[in-house]
Amino acid sequence: MSPIEGTLLQLNSVAGAFWEIVALTFRVTGTATLISAALGIPAGALLGLSKFAGRRFIVTSIYTGMGLPPVVVGLAVYLTLSRSGPLGVMEWLFTPWAMVVAQVIISFPLVAGLTMTAIEALDPDLRLQLRSLGAGRRQEVAAMLGEAREGVVAAVVAGFGGIISEVGAAMLVGGNIESQTRVLSTAIVLETRRGFFGLALGLGGALLGMAFMVNFIFLRLQGRGRWPVR
Template identity: 45%
Template sequence: MELIIDGLKKAIEMILSGDQEIFDITWLTLRVCFTAILISSLIGLPLGMFLGLKKFKGKRIVLILINIGMGLPPVVAGLWITMFLWRSGPLGHLQLLYSPTAIVMAQVLVSLPIVTGLTSSAFQQIDEKLLLQIKALGATKIQTLLLLVKQTKIAIVAAIMAGFGRVIAEVGAAMMVGGNIKGDTRILTTSIVMEVSKGNFDVALAISFILLTVALFITASLTLLQQRRHIP
């Protein structure tokens, strides 16, 4: 219990003292996480909508692959990104390994199937009678899509939150493709692992409290957005 209290005190001390390194690490964490979830949402939401509404040959196989991807171990994602970005890999000439961009790529790989899969499930559950009713009213494709998005807003935001939760807690892939380089690719999760390996449990706990605070604030904000008009 004393160790936890010391960690909390250390976290408050780091914040109040304006620890520049902690602020830089936190900012980089937010930057890569928001970039990753934005990319995953821009690709995953339309893809999930398409898979949920359209019927085509091979759809079941695509959904199986997406569901497998939802449980993809982060270290596997990190390994694949590393191989592609390695000096002798297909994308080695871009020299992106051990950079924030590489971390974003790994985070997209683990969050995209989650956003896509949950969005697809939400749109598959739309009552066909509702679709027929919308068509009968003469709605255009754009109007139909907007109505369906409004109908599934709660599920869509839930998909984004699930994807964000995956990327902000991710450590294995970020460590592998980023290298945990101070001032360049060190984020909150990799910092915690590093401090634990050095035996600095108070600092690791302090950083974990900062990470939890950031995650809780963002998740709470998304939940309020999701539940607007549903909570009295």
């Protein structure tokens, strides 16, 4: 059997599974991106707009977190969610939730750190202007985020990109279980391991296509109109 025949044979058998894998990838990484954005944007704004004791330590930790090896995050999440671990009773190990947890930990520092940088890059006079116009604290933060929206969207895009292709943690805490926790990145590893290189490449193409589409939508969000400011 030639490699091409092998690939076709495999393609046939996985055609149904393919969309399932794409959908799960979208769900897991989408949920994780939303959570990281919901936590990371406010955290980044807080760090970018205020001065307090320990801020430098937190900022250094967040920058360090950007370089965390995903496998280490995966291992820590595994040990925590294991039946012998402190949160074992939740029965999250080898479910999509475990993958979401790991991905949030990986992407949060990216979103928070880059949001902070975007806010800090704004003209300091803007803040004074807003205050002199009588903006409250919340209005001020919303307006600053709106002004820095290109950077904030870039922060979310970076967080998304960091986890959609991530494989070490997803493999470890998800287990790459067929129909349950198999996402594009872990499926690529599986097919490579089995020697179906053509199929692995095809799945890689699908992953790229998906990332491209999501980024396309993000960029429209970045470029069109103003960020909603009350």
